Amino acid sequence: MVMxxxxxxxxxxxxxxxxxxxxxxxxxxxxxxxxxxVPTGAAEPLGAGQVARRGVLxxxxxxxxxxxYLGGSGVTMANGYPLDPxxxxxxxxxxxxxxxxxxxxxGQKLRALAL
Numbered sequence: 693m694v695m696x697x698x699x700x701x702x703x704x705x706x707x708x709x710x711x712x713x714x715x716x717x718x719x720x721x722x723x724x725x726x727x728x729x730v731p732t733g734a735a736e737p738l739g740a741g742q743v744a745r746r747g748v749l750x751x752x753x754x755x756x757x758x759x760x761y762l763g764g765s766g767v768t769m770a771n772g773y774p775l776d777p778x779x780x781x782x783x784x785x786x787x788x789x790x791x792x793x794x795x796x797x798x799g800q801k802l803r804a805l806a807l
Contacts, residue, residue, distance in 0.1 A: 730793050730800040735767045739788035744806040747784045751803045754778035758797035767792045
């Protein structure tokens with residue numbers, strides 16, 4: 693699948709990429725999973741323990757002033773998937789905690805919607 697291949701280029705743990713075949717009891721209903729203040733040092737997970745049925749939609753609010761980078765636990769500004777202010781990306785992940793984020797500038801945010 694093209695999305696899985698593209699994510700592999702941005703340090704995403706491919707073992708975490710996929711969609712569960714059966715909904716799990718802890719599955720978050722369609723709704724906001726997190727509004728995350730993006731760290732500027734070490735990358736942090738976007739969410740903690742939220743399971744998504746079909747994936748997660750991640751949006752950088754248009755009020756951000758800098759690019760945010762997404763990827764796996766080792767994501768940096770050099771190897772992450774860039775998300776500019778106002779942009780969004782749909783990721784095929786079963787666990788929101790598999791997506792990490794980092795930014796060069798403080799005060800950046802991300803919003804995640806479990807699908």
